Amino acid sequence: MRPGRRLVAADAVSVSFGPRRIVCLTEEPTETLYALGEQDRIVGISGFTVRPPRARREKPKVSAFTRARIDEILALEPDLVVGFSDIQAGIASELIGRGVEVWISNHRSVAGILDYIRRLGAMVGTGPRAQAWADELARGLDAIAEDASRLPRRPRVYFEEWDEPLITGIRWVAELVRVAGGDDIFPERAAEPLAKARILADPGEVVRRAPDIVFGSWCGKKFQPGKVATRPGWDAIPAVRDGELHEIKSPLILQPGPAALTDGVRAIAAHIQDWGRRQG
Template sequence: MKLVHDWLGPLELPDDPRRIVSLAPNVTETLFALGLHERLVGRSAFCYRPAATLALPVVSSYTRLRWEFLNSLKPDLVLISTGVQRDLLQELHGRGYPIFPVPLPHSPHGILENIVLMGALLGITEQATRLVAHLSQRYQALYQSLPAYRVYLEFDLGGPITVGRGSYVGEALRHLGLQNIFDAHPQSYFSPNLAEVAHQAPHLVIYEPKPHRSRPIEKAQRLMVERNWPFPLVVTGGDELAHYGPGFFAYLEALAKQIHDKIVQKS
């Protein structure tokens, strides 16, 4: 199959790849959701959804690769994301691997577009269309489901990170009816000024811990006390809003319910 990628130019990939290495969690989850998990022969250390993924050998971290091990797997297709993985994908391409980068979405609709893209790449367009239709209905059902609360979102990524303009997470919050206090910020992802957060006095803080951390709610509550923030707090399960695979829509549903149960019902 010959195609032209926006970043890499002309690519020649197998028509029916059977030995796929996925280096991006969103891609791995999508392959499972499309019923292609039996074609997977390797994953990154950050690919752990669904649980069956853990049986696959680990080829890389998010940005570093075990080159000899990758060679031993004899992949006929390597799937990777853009964004943070940009340098790694360029190196893979430069070394001649059959690689296809799946773009970082700028809205939840971009997550759906990536499913369509992978369906076309792997010759399973009907399955991809069905999955997208199902997820689209779930996403549309959430439209304006919450009051226009002003919210501050914080990811724990070794320090606080939040979202501004052009982030799929920010667009998802807007879709729910919420107002991100940093919606006008020109960077999609950035380290916020915490004093500015306090000055903005959001109606709600949404905190997303790192995955697999013990007692994340207690940690988030301690942070609120340390910062002297009196704002209501909602804590996600970790790596949920930051994950842009098909499961994102279930996590968004859970967040909407959590906010409704915590704040809307009590108001």
Template sequence: MQLPPVFPPLTVTDQMGRQVAVPFPPRRIVSLVPSQTELLFDLGLGARVVGLTKFCVHPAEARQSATVVGGTKNFDFAKIDALRPDLVIGNKEENYQEGIEQLAARYPVWMSDITTLPESLEMIRRVGLLTGRKEAGDALAADIAASFAALAPALELIPAAYFIWRKPYMVAATGTFIDEMLARAGFRNVFGHLSRYPEISPEQLQAAAPRQILLSSEPYPFAEKHLAEFQQLCPSARVRIVDGELFSWYGSRLRLSPPYLQSLISAD
């Protein structure tokens, strides 16, 4: 494999406002975020991804070619050190501050911070820039933006609750990427007045009276066996399992989200 030419380090600002000097182009990348791992592969950088997390399941071949360095919130620092990364990519919400600070003391660490679609598109463009794939990153972001812009406007917003956890019940509320995806699909989040990922009681759910209850496939593995539990709480609501990746992954998988979101509304 022909290695890319080496240029002076590129100093960039990440989405947390941190200045990061990255060897350009980086040749040994550790990704600590599943959706950003998939993005790197889709930008043609798979051969340079040397480390990833146990949750980085896309593409399927990623974990065959790279070393698993723990989870998103518990890094194996010895494994990361052995990989000698010249770039680590993380995310404010998905990773933990103490671990990121420890890595940043030794390696260039670029962090994303994403709650909106524009922020996700900016992340894609910036990752393309700092890895030497600017044109590919810009093109991918433009394609995703166009796909979302083409979504048919909702005639009415459908009141919905989006569950991410069970025992205790937890939902996605305002200030989350999921909340933005709900709105773009044509749903009105009945817990939009709450913040982030609150716990809610069965009584709160009943009082909110959603027309649809969306049970995410991740992080809690909701399945068909859970439908009756929620149907009993809200007999008049439509309860369904939804693909959590297409609501919460903010990298290149967003190419698949607009038609999926449209199908959910169309089938209401």
């Protein structure tokens, strides 16, 4: 066999399969594909993407969360568009109607995030690498939980996703609070997938549930502890009394992707561990 033919055969075997031109409508597929070394497949990203930072420099921004520039996406000739949640159903429907293949994930739990990484990896031909990374992330969570098991007691935690109106934390956030050693004070609300079902009509309910720590992650604006502390009646809350009002940056925790399982949960754990040391 001629050398040239052998090279062609070898090249054919080495070509990876799966979609080659991917548009990511949210941050978590972008971060996942970069981490798996498959960033060259990405041809467009969400304007809200901040992780990894290089993605904003390298990739055109073609969508927000509830809006997308459909014509610009079509001009990129994607063979797959990846988005998240029923909130993007309208974008997905329009793209599907224009002949584009779309995958909208709808996971809301830690287990769902790990499975999302595995599935996306499998779709681009890096299943074993994605599985190994998901296993590594799970071991990291186990290590944080092991550290948390040595706390003198578990703090009661209120996680505020928005302030006007008050919206409590979603399921994966409540689960990561638990991994880090705390107990979410609104577990029944965390199970609700839609933000409108987690609106807290009575702020006094937070006072009655008396959290030891308050975390704020107001998507799109800076958390203001001083504003929280001056809410009527909130001076009776242990977290307010003790100055345990902390911001968790929304890109770290409010995206159901790798950031939440790494920097997000570690930021929560650091504050809980500091609280634990002060309990004496």
